[in-house]
Structures are given as C-alpha cells and as structure tokens.
Amino acid sequence: MRISVLALDGLFDTGLSCTLDAFGVANKISARAMGGTPRFEVSVVGVRRRVRSNHGFPIPVKAVTESKRKPDWVIVPALVTPSPDEVLASLERPDVTDAKAQLVEWRAKGVRVAASCIATFLVADAGLLDGREATTNWSLAPFFRQRYPAVSLDESRMLVPTDIGVTAGAAMGHLDLALWLIRTVSPELATLVSRYLLADIRSSQAAYIIPNHLAQADPLIKRFEQWSRENLKTGFSLQAAASALATSSRSLQRRCQEVLGKSPLAYFQDLRVEHAQSLIRSSGLDVETIAAEVGYGDGATLRALLRQRLGRGVRELRSDLL
Known part of the structure; x- marks a missing residue:
C-alpha cells in the first residue's frame, strides 16, 4: 500500500509521529516476525517545500509534484486549531487552500482520503464529505455540524469509513486510523502492531465527550x-x-x-x-x-x-x- 501523508504548517506533532510510527512498526514486524516484506510505502509530502510542526520542528517533505506514482491513500494529520475561529482562519490559508485542491485532484484519480481530528474540516471544506457520514474532533462537533450541514456527522464514533476513505475522531484518533488502515491489509499484522504499541482500535469516542x-x-x-x-x-x-x-x-x-x-x-x-x-x-x-x-x-x-x-x-x- 502506497501512502502519502500530507503535512501542513502547524500540524499536531503527535498525530504525525504516531501515524508514521505505527506504519514503521508494521513494516518491521512484517519483515521480521512474519517473514514477509514491508507492506507500506509511506512518504511525507507537502504543498510547500518548507513545513514546520506546531512545536516548530522542521518536517522534511517531498513536493507533491515530485511524486511520479499516485498513492493508494493520502492521510491528512490535524492542524492545532482548537477553536472555531482558529479553524476558519486555517481553512483560508493559501497552503491549506492548495491542499484542498490537491485532495480533490487526488480523489478524482481514485486516491482514498483519510483524516483525523480537525483535519476532517479540511476534507469537508474540499466538498469530499458531502452526502456522506463522518466523525471529527468531538469538541468541535457543533461547529462542524453548523458549517457542513450536507455531512451526516456522528461524533460518538471513532472511525467512519466511506466510499472515499475514512475519518477519525479527536487527537489520538490518528493512531486508531493508522491501525485501521493496517487492518485493511492484514488483520493479523494490525493485532501485532496494537500489542507492540499497547493500543487498540476503539470503536467509539463517546466515553470521552464532555x-x-x-x-x-x-x-x-x-x-x-x-x-x-x-x-x-x-x-x-x-x-x-x-x-x-x-x-x-x-x-x-x-x-x-x-x-x-x-x-x-x-x-x-x-x-x-x-x-x-x-x-x-x-x-x-x-x-x-x-x-x-x-x-x-x-x-x-x-x-x-x-x-x-x-x-x-x-x-x-x-x-x-x-
């Protein structure tokens, strides 16, 4: 499976790192413990050549235009924009506008889209969730529902797969999403990865909602x-x-x-x-x-x-x- 992780300025550091770590562990287990070859070809790409995380760490990215092979999946990590005003401001950023256009282009070519937490706003803003079910960061669910009435939102769910990809819940939902993608390739491998990482795929985030x-x-x-x-x-x-x-x-x-x-x-x-x-x-x-x-x-x-x-x-x- 070829996966492109779309990195944008101000992304959630843990969201990116746990996503990359989950696939890294999966590849090591696949190669060593299961006697096979790595299952996931993961690259970090950007619509800008220079990207920094929310904590200011530089993220080495490949320009989207440099990739000669389209990915099977593109994963969008969340931006750290915890309030509606911050979400709105981020959606209007030039790099985010370019990222939305890139998602639409990828989707037109059959690429499936995965987004966790606040990144679901970006996918919804691109129009890719219209008429579909989705989940998001539960704390921003009322704002999401108001802004995207054409999306059938259920913030109690941790993961919502659809025909265009999958959305995941708040914060550490990034890890649930990565484990879900691993499971689509090999349930056995996903089980081993979850045991190594002491993490399981959760079906619901209802217990965390305030x-x-x-x-x-x-x-x-x-x-x-x-x-x-x-x-x-x-x-x-x-x-x-x-x-x-x-x-x-x-x-x-x-x-x-x-x-x-x-x-x-x-x-x-x-x-x-x-x-x-x-x-x-x-x-x-x-x-x-x-x-x-x-x-x-x-x-x-x-x-x-x-x-x-x-x-x-x-x-x-x-x-x-x-």
Missing part, C-alpha cells in the same frame, strides 16, 4: 443543559423543559438537532450517563442507588444504558480505578 463543552456552542442549549442537570433525578419532560426555557417544544427539538445532532431526550441521557459514571467511580453507592440518582427506577435500566452508550458495564468502569 456534554457541558458541547452545550457552550449555543445559548439555548446551554440553558437546557442547566435545566437537565437540575432535573436528572426527577426525569425528562420535553414540555416541562421547553416551558422552563420560555420556548416551544418544537424549537427546542430543532435546536438540539442542529447543534448536537440529537434529540433533547438523547442529550438528557448523555448527562445521565456522565453523572452515573462519576458516581460509579467516586462513590461507594450501589447500582440501584445510583440509578435512582439519575432518574431510573432500577439498576438494570442504567446498566443497559451504560452498555449501549459506552460499550462498558459498571464492573468495567469501576475497574478503571484499580
């Missing part, structure tokens, strides 16, 4: 979050929430969908899960008591919700503390 952070993106949602926290034990009522917020049920539902990509009830349940996790990890309360604290009549319902949302049960959450 609902309070998402609520800050919109004044009405922020007030809905506050109301929800005050009523976790009482239970959810769309009509009661709308009345308390001086809005209509329809308006609250619409705004939640636009900002959060989910219903008011689904967000209310996110807050239940978050509070339940906190109690499980920080208190000696039994499951039935914790269930009552978040508005459920029995522990079985809470257990089912935790398993559905986090893929983990009460025992596994408590074992994290050991």
Whole structure:
C-alpha cells in the first residue's frame, strides 16, 4: 500500500509521529516476525517545500509534484486549531487552500482520503464529505455540524469509513486510523502492531465527550443543559423543559438537532450517563442507588444504558480505578 501523508504548517506533532510510527512498526514486524516484506510505502509530502510542526520542528517533505506514482491513500494529520475561529482562519490559508485542491485532484484519480481530528474540516471544506457520514474532533462537533450541514456527522464514533476513505475522531484518533488502515491489509499484522504499541482500535469516542463543552456552542442549549442537570433525578419532560426555557417544544427539538445532532431526550441521557459514571467511580453507592440518582427506577435500566452508550458495564468502569 502506497501512502502519502500530507503535512501542513502547524500540524499536531503527535498525530504525525504516531501515524508514521505505527506504519514503521508494521513494516518491521512484517519483515521480521512474519517473514514477509514491508507492506507500506509511506512518504511525507507537502504543498510547500518548507513545513514546520506546531512545536516548530522542521518536517522534511517531498513536493507533491515530485511524486511520479499516485498513492493508494493520502492521510491528512490535524492542524492545532482548537477553536472555531482558529479553524476558519486555517481553512483560508493559501497552503491549506492548495491542499484542498490537491485532495480533490487526488480523489478524482481514485486516491482514498483519510483524516483525523480537525483535519476532517479540511476534507469537508474540499466538498469530499458531502452526502456522506463522518466523525471529527468531538469538541468541535457543533461547529462542524453548523458549517457542513450536507455531512451526516456522528461524533460518538471513532472511525467512519466511506466510499472515499475514512475519518477519525479527536487527537489520538490518528493512531486508531493508522491501525485501521493496517487492518485493511492484514488483520493479523494490525493485532501485532496494537500489542507492540499497547493500543487498540476503539470503536467509539463517546466515553470521552464532555456534554457541558458541547452545550457552550449555543445559548439555548446551554440553558437546557442547566435545566437537565437540575432535573436528572426527577426525569425528562420535553414540555416541562421547553416551558422552563420560555420556548416551544418544537424549537427546542430543532435546536438540539442542529447543534448536537440529537434529540433533547438523547442529550438528557448523555448527562445521565456522565453523572452515573462519576458516581460509579467516586462513590461507594450501589447500582440501584445510583440509578435512582439519575432518574431510573432500577439498576438494570442504567446498566443497559451504560452498555449501549459506552460499550462498558459498571464492573468495567469501576475497574478503571484499580
């Protein structure tokens, strides 16, 4: 598999290094432990001849125009632009504009595109995600959803493959993406690499999402979050929430969908899960008591919700503390 890693000024140092390290380890294992030849031909390319990482380290790149063979995949590491204003500014940079055009050109030639974290904004801005599913850095999901309404975003997922490539979640999602690409070539090799690196492909980033952070993106949602926290034990009522917020049920539902990509009830349940996790990890309360604290009549319902949302049960959450 031929892979080009597209490096841009200000990229996330760890994102680039863990991507290159994962494929480097894969090639060494393939050549030594599995008795084969290296499976991945990886090059770092740029739309500029001089590229520096976010920490100021020079990154040796080959000019895109120097490559005589088109890659099978191009990977776009994230830029360090943690706020919507910074994302917008980066998308307007001349080098990023050239990179978007290069992605479109590559894609027209059949090259598949992979992007992690904030790099998904660059791919979306190039129009390559329109009409497709995607994931992104969960903390910027409301902004992504607002800017790219034609993209079906699910920030709870760590990896979302599509016909044009794959998108991955926040920060260390770069490593999940690299392991996923290795797995497409050899599941056995991917398993060995993950064991060497003490890393596994995660199916979800839901456990890392902070609902309070998402609520800050919109004044009405922020007030809905506050109301929800005050009523976790009482239970959810769309009509009661709308009345308390001086809005209509329809308006609250619409705004939640636009900002959060989910219903008011689904967000209310996110807050239940978050509070339940906190109690499980920080208190000696039994499951039935914790269930009552978040508005459920029995522990079985809470257990089912935790398993559905986090893929983990009460025992596994408590074992994290050991």
